[in-house]
Amino acid sequence: MARATGTTRRHLPPTSFLRVFEPLRAFDDDDQLLIAAQRGLPRAEFEERAAAEALGRITRPVSDPFPHHAPERFRVLHYPGADGRTTAYFCPDQLALRATLAAEQLDGSMRPQLLELLIPDVAREANAGRIGHEDFAEGLASLHTRSATWGVPFGWFVVLREDDHCEIDEDVDGINSVRLSAPAVQVLERVRYAAASLAVNAPELDMLDELTALSEWLQLFHPESVVELDYGRVADLVWPDDSPHDIRLGIESLAEGDMLGAAASYRRLASRWLRIRQLARAS
Template identity: 65%
Template sequence: MAAGGATARRRLPPTAHLRVFEPLRAFDEREQLLLQQLRPEPRAEAEERLAREALRRVLRTVSDPYPPAGVEHYRVLHYPGHHAATTPFYCPDQLSTRATLAAEQLDRLMRPQLLSLVIPEPARAANAERLDSDEFADDLAHLHTRTSVWGVPLEWFVAVHEDDHAELDEDGDTLVGVRLSAPLVQVLERVRLAAASLAVNAPEMDLLDDLTGLAEWLQTFHDDSVVELDYGLLAEFVWPDESPQDLRLGIESLREGDMLGAAAAYRRLTNRWAAVRHRARSN
């Protein structure tokens, strides 16, 4: 359980992340050397520092939310193994690529007049100028982080169980983050079993396509990786969260032909997140 100020994080929209942390041997020699020289930093402090940098980009006088060119940042997950020892796993932030993808998504969702206020054209041109096309293509093929604002996609709940390894961040009496993690091989097995069950019992559900896409993404990483669901500030609204259990029970009920049980599990899950959706609309 980590403690520390979370002022910057609490000024950003509640955002969940699904991340894949790979072992050191999954990286090339240059990256391995860099990772071995990383200064130890508590995870809560790292998240707060990254949030401060994000706020500076958003609030600077000359509007430009894109990150500057610089050294890659790596999150470090110390996952417990045998005999209570932990092993470090690494997740590159790939911020430049993710910021570019987010801007492209806004381009499809926002009116041009409003988009130009959020992301001025000179800022987009400058980002395109400094973007390394080879690095961008490599990141797209091996993107370690998926992001969701004001909610958690259903398929992410299949990836984790409520009794997986958990890390909690608190700021005084306020919960500002919860992270659940599990080995990638275990997560892949969960996702594949859920997808196979839905393919037989509920092939019309959108969740089946989402699980298939999730499995395809996870298969691009090293077998010895670890998958992490980071609730971020959403943890304050829902933790302790029984959503993974409810979704699992719902899928099991469908397999057993128990439509009432499946409906009850889905109702519990959606009711739990209704308050979060209301907060999102009010913001």
């Protein structure tokens, strides 16, 4: 259990992440050199620095939320093996790529005048020049991190379970994050089983498309990777969380034809996250 100051993280919107950490041999020589130079940084300190830099970008005197030239950074996950020894796995931050994707998602979801105020065209053009079209396309094909603000997508609870390896990052003010992790091979089995069950018993559910997309995404990475669900600051609002159990029970109930059981599981799940959604809409 990590104890570190999470002050800066508390100034940003609660965001959850689904990440893939790959073994060192999955990276090229240049990335391995960067990893060797960074791997001593504790995870809590990494997250605090990342939050401080994000806050700095969005409060610049000139509106420009994009990161500028900086070497790639890697999160480190120490995952315990069957023999009790831990192995290090690595996830590239891919910050420039993720910032570009976030900006594109905002385009069309808010008024053009407000979008121009938050992300001026000149800043977007400069960011596009720094990344380059080929680098953007290549990075997009191997994006290691998915994110969600003010909640956790329900499909992610199929991926990780409450009894998986767990790390809690907290300080005197509360929980900064809870991170669950499991081997990618095991995760893929869970996703495929759940998708197959929904395809037979509830093909109309949106979660089926979500699980299909997750399965395709996870297959892009090294087979010995580890998948992590990082609740972020959302954890302080819901942990301990029974959502993985409710999702699993709901899918099992559908497979057994128990519609009442499936409905009860969904009601518990929805009511648990209703308060989070209400906080997201609060002014």
